[in-house]
Amino acid sequence: MMKYVAISLMVFFSAACSSNKNPNSPEQGKEDTNAKELLQGIWLDDETESPLMRVEGDTIYYADAQSAPIAFKIVRDTLYTYGNDTTYYKIDKQGEHIFWFHAITDNIIKLHKSEDPNDSLSFVRQELVIPIYNEVIQRDSVVTYNGTRYRAYVYINPSKMRVIKTTYSEDGISMDNVYYDNVMHICVYEGKKSLFASDITKQMFDQVVPGDFLMQAILSDMKFVKVDRNGFHYQAVLAIPESSIYSITDMEVSFEGNLTITSTK
Incomplete structure (x- = not known):
C-alpha cells in the first residue's frame, strides 16, 4: 500500500474549487473585450494598498513572485483564469479604476487601479523557485x-x-x-x-x-x-x-x- 497523507482531501478540494458547472461558461458567451481592456494595469487591495496583480493583454501576473502568470478571459459578469486549474470568479463591480469580484471563499475582493509607477517594482519577475536540493x-x-x-x-x-x-x-x-x-x-x-x-x-x-x-x-x-x-x-x-x-x-x-x-x- 502506498503511503499518502491527505491526497484525497487535496484532490477533492481542488475539484470543488475549479470544476463547478457555471451557466456562464466561456463556451456559452462571447468574450467581453471592453471589460478586458478596463482590467489592464496594476491593481491594489483596497484595505492594504498592496499590489495584488498586474494585467497585461490576456495575462494576469501576481505580486507573489512564486506564482506563475495565468491566462484569463471575461465573459458576461465572470472572470475565468486558466492555469493548472480553470477557475471562475463572479465580478461584482468593474470600472476604469475599480474592480470587485467574489473569491472562491465567497469573500469580495475589492481592488482599485494604481496610479503610482513604482508599484510596477512588485512585479519584477525572478526565477524564484523552491528546489528540494540546490546542488548534486x-x-x-x-x-x-x-x-x-x-x-x-x-x-x-x-x-x-x-x-x-x-x-x-x-x-x-x-x-x-x-x-x-x-x-x-x-x-x-x-x-x-x-x-x-x-x-x-x-x-x-x-x-x-x-x-x-x-x-x-x-x-x-x-x-x-x-x-x-x-x-x-x-x-x-x-x-x-x-x-x-x-x-x-x-x-x-x-x-x-x-x-x-x-x-x-
Whole structure:
C-alpha cells in the first residue's frame, strides 16, 4: 500500500474549487473585450494598498513572485483564469479604476487601479523557485552479498523541469506556484563492472501513483535500502512541495540489471 497523507482531501478540494458547472461558461458567451481592456494595469487591495496583480493583454501576473502568470478571459459578469486549474470568479463591480469580484471563499475582493509607477517594482519577475536540493547530492552505499562486494550509488540532481502546484490564497484566489523537479541517477557496480546505471524521473512512476498527484509532485528523494537474493532495493519519495503529502515507492534492480517499480507494501 502506498503511503499518502491527505491526497484525497487535496484532490477533492481542488475539484470543488475549479470544476463547478457555471451557466456562464466561456463556451456559452462571447468574450467581453471592453471589460478586458478596463482590467489592464496594476491593481491594489483596497484595505492594504498592496499590489495584488498586474494585467497585461490576456495575462494576469501576481505580486507573489512564486506564482506563475495565468491566462484569463471575461465573459458576461465572470472572470475565468486558466492555469493548472480553470477557475471562475463572479465580478461584482468593474470600472476604469475599480474592480470587485467574489473569491472562491465567497469573500469580495475589492481592488482599485494604481496610479503610482513604482508599484510596477512588485512585479519584477525572478526565477524564484523552491528546489528540494540546490546542488548534486551523492550517496555511496558499500554492501556485501554472498561474499561479493558491491557499490550502490544515488545521485540527486536538481533540474530545470518545472512543476506547477495550484494553491489558494487566504482570500480564495487561485494561484499556480512554480517549483523545480529533481532527476535521480542510480547505478550499481561490482568492482569496476557496471551492473546498472539509469536516470530516474517522476514520469517513470505513472503506473503506481495517481496522475493528479504525480502532476503536482516532485521526485524529492531516493535512498538505497538493502541487497538480497532478488537484487538491490531502493525507495523513491514523491512529494507535493510545501506540504506533508507524499508517496513512497519501491524500486528493485536485479543482478541482471533489470529495474522494477512497485507500490510500497
